[in-house]
Amino acid sequence: MDSPEDTLGLTVTAEVARQVRRWRAEPAGMTWREIATEADAVWGTDSAGDQRFGMALCEASAKVLGEDPAAEPWN
Template sequence: MTHGTADPATITSEMARQIRVWRVDEGLTWRSVTQAASDLWGSGSGGGQIYGRDLCAAAANVLGGDPDQEPWN
């Protein structure tokens, strides 16, 4: 992953499942998802809300879901 953008091509199935756990199961905010991803994978993106939204959208797409529908949003 690179700073500031979430490239769907870089999101593996394993990463997508972890992002889903953070967002859906643990109820983290987009900003908190960004921080968790940065802590785990070293994305260096800090706590940006927009990046977290992008991560969740990419993960939902990898897993065949709609990031604008339940349970993602």
């Protein structure tokens, strides 16, 4: 999947990445679909809760934060 910016115009800044990390890690951890839905509500993206967008958003956020998107809490 393309980056969140390419698909829905959301630039993953450090602030966005930290929020996504909180959603993914605290306390029970949101699913990729839930993260996409939350991003739609908070940042006005239009993913309609697309799981692939949530996954791409988590991957991009992990990279911005210098973390491994394949490791906990991302995956």
